[in-house]
Amino acid sequence: MSDWLSPEEWQAVALSLRVSLVATVLSLPLGILAAVALARWTFPGKAVLNLLVHLPLILPPVVTGYLLLLTFGRMGPVGGLLHDWFGITLAFRWTGAALAAAVMAFPLMVRAIRLAVEAVDPKLEEAASTLGASRFMVFLTVTLPLILPGVIAGAILAFAKAMGEFGATITFVANIPGETQTLPSAIYAFLQEPGGDASAFRLVVISIVLAMAALVLSEWLARRVAVRGGDR
Amino acid sequence: MSLSLRIDHRFPGFHLDLGFTAPPGLTCLFGRSGSGKTTVINAVAGLLRPDHAEILLDGVALQHLPPHRRRVGYVFQDARLFPHMTVERNLTYAARVRRRQADGFDRIVDLLGIGALLSRRPATLSGGEKQRVAIGRALLSDPQLLLMDEPLAALDEARKTEVLPYIEALRDQTGLPILYVSHSLPEVARLATTIAVIEGGRLAAFGPAADLLSDPAKAPLLGLRDAGAILTARIAAHEADGLTRLDTVGGPVWLPRCAGAPGQSVRIRITAQDVILSRNRPEGLSALNILRATVTELLEGQGPGTLVRLDLGGQHILARVTRRSALALDLAPGAAVHAILKSVAVSQGDVGTLGGPTQG
Structure with a gap:
């Protein structure tokens, strides 16, 4: 693989995988929480939460990236605090790329998990509570195992989306080789260079293979959820 | 508890x-x-x-x-x-x-x-x-x-x-x-x-x-069609011709062989419409189960029917007869009758928890 890819190309692939993995793993607990909240709970501000979760799906990615820069940049309200208190910088760093990818992928992740949560019969959760399980134990022993295929499907979708994220990423963290140059950014950069077509093409093939593998895997898992919902 | x-x-x-x-x-x-x-x-x-x-x-x-x-x-x-x-x-x-x-x-x-x-x-x-x-x-x-x-x-x-x-x-x-x-x-x-x-x-x-x-006044609440009382009985013997003899407060009742050992308590249910009343001891009937009873209460329904509560000696059953028959037999509280049971359902007993012979 390293013979076939130049170091620069390999760097972009490795960075993309790292960024997407970190983005998916760290946003997963929050995604499950948001999905359960939207599917099951009633609370003031639910409509606002729903809107916020879905906003990255409908806003132009460049706008999302710019909003991230305003909020999490060194001068931004959150970015300033993170830098002063914890020494964490997000803007123009790979961690910022992970944040941008996580935000952009979040709606897809939440949608997939929410569908799984809605397919769980609340009567099973009631039954568990009469058997002595607290709300947390009910979630851990009944809800979570039943939505697991949906959670995996949501995570895979989010990972695929993160691999392909471009607009918000390039706006928030720019296109710095080795630091923030992910697969799409690298393809874009190679296409700007004379003679970069071959590199761009190799990365395009890798992107397509990864995306298709993710789609097939998530479709398969979604079908398993449907089957389990049916024979209950 | x-x-x-x-x-x-x-x-x-x-x-x-x-x-x-x-x-x-x-x-x-x-x-x-x-x-x-x-x-x-x-x-x-x-x-x-x-x-x-x-x-x-x-x-x-x-x-x-x-x-x-x-x-x-x-x-x-x-x-x-x-x-x-x-x-x-x-x-x-x-x-x-x-x-x-x-x-x-x-x-x-x-x-x-x-x-x-x-x-x-x-x-x-x-x-x-x-x-x-x-x-x-x-x-x-x-x-x-x-x-x-x-x-x-x-x-x-x-x-x-x-x-x-x-x-x-x-x-x-x-x-x-x-x-x-x-x-x-x-x-x-x-x-x-x-x-x-x-x-x-x-x-x-x-x-x-x-x-x-067995309370005629409650029968409309429970559903007249299914109205029927329950009795506790004890399995007395499984007899040679395939019948089981049960002892009730009102006397013996024979049923096609039912599960359970002699001495075991069972609950039997007699629906009101499966009980026929007679003032005289009936002769020449194919029915096996005829119990002596005393009328304790009559309740006329909306239609032509009357519900009769019968005391078998501490426990009660209901019979559903027409108002015409009730008049013809001169049924009134205290009247002695014979209850002919057309059908009896048995289930596993409920030892000691069924309401005993307390109500009069």
Whole structure:
């Protein structure tokens, strides 16, 4: 693989995988929480939460990236605090790329998990509570195992989306080789260079293979959820 | 163990307001769909928070506790087994979430006859098997009270016949108080120690099953067509010609051979329309079962029928005759008659919990 890819190309692939993995793993607990909240709970501000979760799906990615820069940049309200208190910088760093990818992928992740949560019969959760399980134990022993295929499907979708994220990423963290140059950014950069077509093409093939593998895997898992919902 | 409750709850267009104290044994909440029966047991389980409630189990107030701290076993109409667990893991679920041993696992698996199902998944079980596992799961949560919401309603007749003896065994062997929701009178007559009739969110009648079922005034509430009383009887002997002789307070009754050893108590149900009355000892009849009785009460219905309450010597049965026959036979309280039983249903007994010969 390293013979076939130049170091620069390999760097972009490795960075993309790292960024997407970190983005998916760290946003997963929050995604499950948001999905359960939207599917099951009633609370003031639910409509606002729903809107916020879905906003990255409908806003132009460049706008999302710019909003991230305003909020999490060194001068931004959150970015300033993170830098002063914890020494964490997000803007123009790979961690910022992970944040941008996580935000952009979040709606897809939440949608997939929410569908799984809605397919769980609340009567099973009631039954568990009469058997002595607290709300947390009910979630851990009944809800979570039943939505697991949906959670995996949501995570895979989010990972695929993160691999392909471009607009918000390039706006928030720019296109710095080795630091923030992910697969799409690298393809874009190679296409700007004379003679970069071959590199761009190799990365395009890798992107397509990864995306298709993710789609097939998530479709398969979604079908398993449907089957389990049916024979209950 | 006694359960005492008072519940007041308003839904849009419906007001549930009732209370009672259930003695030990199985208390049937009987009523039409929508009368509020399930609301009552959901309130006891904590799945519904009523506007006002006082629920005392052995003097301990439950109403402020969350469901998982009430120690109330609940058997739902639709078993609600966890589809992602085997039967065994369903059964031990309560013990596992409480990090305890599943006490009495073998005994309860035996009682319910589910030993062969332990490694199966709920999706592969029949309706009757599911319901037995659901009962086992509720029992293994070490409950102080068992709630059953029409556990047989979703089953066909054969499956009902399969599950009923297990519920009778629970009532007679575990000493656990049971609240049992049903809208089927034959089921209530077979199982209940105490009956609570619920109508439109109110308690319409409440009392020992034997008293309520033999009270002509309550028959319209319970359903005239199915009206019928219950008696306790003892198996006296299995006779050579294939009949079993049962001793009742009113004398011997012969039935096609029924299960059980001589000496065992059984509950028999005699529906009012299966009783024929005669002033003289009838001769030359094919009916085997003729009991001497005294008329204690007559109640004329809306139509041409009259319900007659008969004292057999401490226990009571009902007979349904036409008003014309009642006049022709000159039936009045105190009249001596012979009750000819056309048909008698037997079920497993309920030793010592059925209302004794107290009412006159």
